[in-house]
Amino acid sequence: MKDAVIVGGGLAGLSAAWRLRHWDTVVLESGTRVGGRIRSERRGDYWLNWGGHVFAGAGSSTDALLNEVGVMAVQIPGSLQGLSMNGKFIKKGHIATYPFRIPMSLAARVDTMRAGLKVVSGVAKYTGVVRKRIGESGAMRQQRIYDFENSTSFQDFVGNLSEDAAALFKTTVTRSAGDMDQISAGAGIGYFSLVLGFGQGLSQGIVGGPSTLTESIAAALGDRIELGAVVQEVVHKKDSVLVRYRQDGVDREVEARTVVLATTADVSHKIGVDLPEELRGALDQIKYGPHVSTAFLTNETTAKPWDDIYAIAAPKRSFAIALNQASIVRGTESVRKPGGSFMTFSPASLGKALLEKPEEEVINTHLTDLDQVLGHGFAGSVVEAKVDRWKNASPYCFPGRAKIQSTLMRGTDRVFLAGDYLGTLYTESSITTGFSAAQEAASVLATHRQAPPLSGLSIVA
Secondary structure: OEEEEEEOOEHHHHHHHHHOOOOOEEEEEOOOOOEOOOOEEEEOOEEEEOOOOOEOOOOOHHHHHHHHHOOOEEEOOOEOOEEEEOOEEEOOOOHHHHHHHOOOOHHHHHHHHHHHHHHHHHHHHHHHHHOOOOOOOHHHHHHHHHHOOOOOEHHHHHOOOOHHHHHHHHHHHHHHOOOOOOOEHHHHHHHHHHHHOOOOOOOEEEOOOOHHHHHHHHHHHHHHEEEOOEEEEEEEOOOOEEEEEEEOOEEEEEEEEEEEEOOOHHHHHHHOOOOOHHHHHHHHHOEEEEEEEEEEEEOOOOOOOOOOEOEEEOOOOOOOEEEEOOHHHHHHOOOOOOOEEEEEEEEHHHHHHHOOOOHHHHHHHHHHHHHHHHOOOOHHHEEEEEEEEEEEEEEEOOOOHHHHHHHHOOOOOOEEEOOHHHOOOOHHHHHHHHHHHHHHHHHHHHHHHHOOOOOOOOOOO
């Protein structure tokens, strides 16, 4: 019998497996690689990236994992506030000035300023909401974040907007994978706080690409990771849990004292057949949106205007944002190296529009827009382009989401949940919940190790 089975080899599952590495464990991953929505590939000095790209810093679970595994992350050096809209490219500056610098009608400027004041006021309140308080648990803090402005949608919060004003807000909040009428007002405000680095920003980049972390963990775990293992059900027994799965066309099963379910909420709902009904009901309510990303490798030989920019918001384009994946390299070099790497990211309805399109069409659609955004012969410098896509990519916080959080945090005595759907910080939530699930499993296993070989009488004085 195994000590623990970790179902899912994404960031949450690998984080749990890492913390449980001294126990007898196995990771069952349905795909052909680990990492889930963390995916990057090295190309010389650069790397292509399709998934998670920014991470939490000092004092976070991410920071702890990076230090334990021995992987380096640095502050992203480029500007996070690039914007391309209506033929105008803005590299940096205070975002309050953007409505006056982007070509748009007077009505659109008024709409933008009116909604912007609401968002700025909301961010100020949100900063206080997310601030850690002495003596409170992480679960208490997370519940407070979910409770913030959770009764209405972000669309209702900002009100009806003209096309250009709506486009400016949409390009930020839809990066959560939900559209403005789908996500809660608090989630939209929180995303503005997140991308601006206020309160709880994600601003670190992993040197060599994010898969450096996930593959380093996989290398340490070795043959304890089984790929192509599609779990069909997880069933409680009296003092253990039975995991049934299919691999290489063969039905298999493994019994363990504990299980970490580190799959998306819909998969956990499907395979957790005897989880408490209230918990299964809560899992069934989690909502996900799609992502479609294209990675571009380039061979330019001279400096470019975007070298000191990391993120470029692109309203009214086929992608919401373009990310300069060469930014970390640019920040460390004394002489500009040839080449570069960009990632275009289409979430929510933008992703849905491209999800079923052929790869060549997605590449051409993204490249046409990216070439218009960047100019300076960008398209002619592209030497490689590849697409990745996820139908259920990121969970988004919808109105009413706060009500199910306490139920989701319960788990069972031997099955523990992990995943980014349990929090509001994406990669950081994945790692934090992976750590928490591992801690719960380790506590059960520690108790088992102390148990006598034979049950004796329990005497109460």
